[in-house]
Amino acid sequence: METGTTHPKKILLVEDDDALANVYVMRLQAESFDVHRVANGEDALAAAREYKPDLVLLDAMMPKISGFDVLDILRNTPDTANLKIIMLTALSQDSDKQRAQGMGADDYLVKSQVVISDVMDRIRFHLGLS
Numbered sequence: 001m002e003t004g005t006t007h008p009k010k011i012l013l014v015e016d017d018d019a020l021a022n023v024y025v026m027r028l029q030a031e032s033f034d035v036h037r038v039a040n041g042e043d044a045l046a047a048a049r050e051y052k053p054d055l056v057l058l059d060a061m062m063p064k065i066s067g068f069d070v071l072d073i074l075r076n077t078p079d080t081a082n083l084k085i086i087m088l089t090a091l092s093q094d095s096d097k098q099r100a101q102g103m104g105a106d107d108y109l110v111k112s113q114v115v116i117s118d119v120m121d122r123i124r125f126h127l128g129l130s
Contacts, residue, residue: 009127012053013037014044014070015088016062020111024057027116033123041065045073048080055127057119058105060089060096068099075104084126088119 011028015021016039028035036051038044040062048056056074060067067087074080086107087100097108107122124130 008032008034009055009129010034010036010051010053011123012044012047012051012056014039014041014056014062014067015059016040017059023116024119027120028123031120041067041070044070048074048083053083055084055086055123057086057088057123060087060091060100068103071100071103071105086119086122086126088114 011033013021013024013028013035015024015037018039021037021039025035025037036047036053038047042064044056044058045065058067058070067089071085071087074083074085084106085104086109087105088109088111089096090111092110092112100108106126109119109122121130
């Protein structure tokens with residue numbers, strides 16, 4: 001790659017709440033990220049292969065396939081095994097956090113305990129931008 005040409009980092013946002021997803025999409029785009037949003041686990045798995053994100057922001061509780069199942073499948077698929085994955089979830093139990101970390105999540109953020117700027121900080125940290 002030539003020096004001086006940097007492509008925006010690609011974020012796959014997996015969130016079934018449209019209002020919340022829109023807030024995150026707008027903030028990520030404002031911070032110059034390339035964002036692709038999907039609303040369920042099935043679409044997340046397809047998008048991870050096709051969109052090839054640098055980082056996945058993954059909700060846990062979704063229809064069809066849960067975020068935990070998505071995490072498990074991504075970690076056990078060679079093409080996506082090394083993706084940075086941040087779980088962003090309403091589940092605040094320590095057991096859920098330990099489960100996610102045990103399955104290979106890079107980070108686990110509880111929606112009620114973080115504001116969007118905290119999430120942006122964690123994204124930048126995991127992408128080596130901070």
